[in-house]
Amino acid sequence: MKVLIPTPLRSYTGEREVEAHGATLAALLADLDSLYPGLRFRMIDEQNRIRPHMRVFINGEQSFDMARELRAEDSVQIVQALSGG
């Protein structure tokens, strides 16, 4: 599925949009990390929580649930919150 990458994480992907796979949000992020090592920890902390200023939208709907199921046609956006400079 297509995953939109925010600018602070593009040093990892080099691309605005990448292709990754996973049956759940957790699996998708694991796949992203295998493709772009280090990316996951910068948006998900060691307690498996999305970091305070990061957000994930699935088909335009915000999700904090790492077990959220995904389909191949879903569109995922990783967004950096507009929370100050």
Added chain:
Amino acid sequence: MARMTKKLVTRKGLPKANKRKAAKPQGSTLVLVATRKGAWLYHSDRQRKAWRADGPHFLGQIINHLVLDPRDGKTILAAASTGHLGPTIFRSTARGRKWEEAGRPPAFAKALNGEKGRTVKHTFWLAPAHASEPNVWYAGTSPQGLFRSEDGGMNWEPFGTLNDDPQYRAWMGSEQDGTPDGPKMHSIIIDPRDPAHMYMGMSGGGVHESRDGGRTFRPIVKGLEVVEGFDAANIAFHDPHCVRLCPSDPDRLYQQNHCGIYRLDRPADEWIRIGRKMPKRVGDIGFAMVVHPRDADTVWVFPMDGQTVWPRTSPDGAPSVYATRNGGKTWQRRDAGLPQEQAWWTVKRQAMTADANDPVGLYFGTTSGDLWMSRNEGERWIPIAHHLPEIYAVEAAEV
């Protein structure tokens, strides 16, 4: 106490030649500058007169510490985070020419079911381990945690015995108990005579010693004062800002604390407040502290205004280093070359350092983004760079 007195007498009796060991041949100096918005490397000529800037590295990232490994002279670790992304460690094995990211940066252990685990906000302090342990590094984080890498900084493991110990967790306090930018573990010091003997400071939470490589620690806070109205018997109320061990006498430590400047001569375990001899108008509050590489009686500090609401500026807007040459019996102001008035910056705890040259070069970076140096142990200061971002840490190394 009696043992300490005896030791002091013995030290005083040392011939001058023994007290100040000879300096190594002078090479060029590398000054590593970590800032709120990236990192810079400054390379000097052999006289430390001309400086070449290399940077920014990691522009926009918060770099809390940037340290060259003295064991190989090439490896640099950078503790990085941003306002939005999680923390990480970058490593260069070519003195900053190329960087790679840690595979497993410092991170607390995953919490057990039903418990709220802690999250590393940033790595604050990086320390190479003993010379006999190449590739081993220690890291201190915010909130407070101790971590170790055995592969040159690429993968880090938490010290569960410390990070998850209920007593230590109580002394560390919550994030509300820490400094405005979060509670810090800092001043990770390895005894050059024994890789298993180490110290570390928790701000707040006291100074601690381990003799088993960090598996167990015990507090060393006797003699230290705490903020008026608090109980000094409670370790949580102790706030060391910076602890330094003298390379020329590893039994001697100095400390800049929230409540004064102290010296400790081991095996004694009671700190002596040597900051009482500072001028009353200036006081003995501050963060940064530097020890002489060859003379255990010489120390430099950078006093800060710690009155009322803690302005964290230079006292009276007149910044100055203060030096002692006799272990804290007397202090001298060292401000030649620095602005004499209306300069309201200060120096953070990691932002002042010394090289190993003879005479010693001193360096500090300011909260207003200026990098200063002295080629003559603080007698006169000259700027190396202006207009950098807020400087968080400065380290110097011979290369």
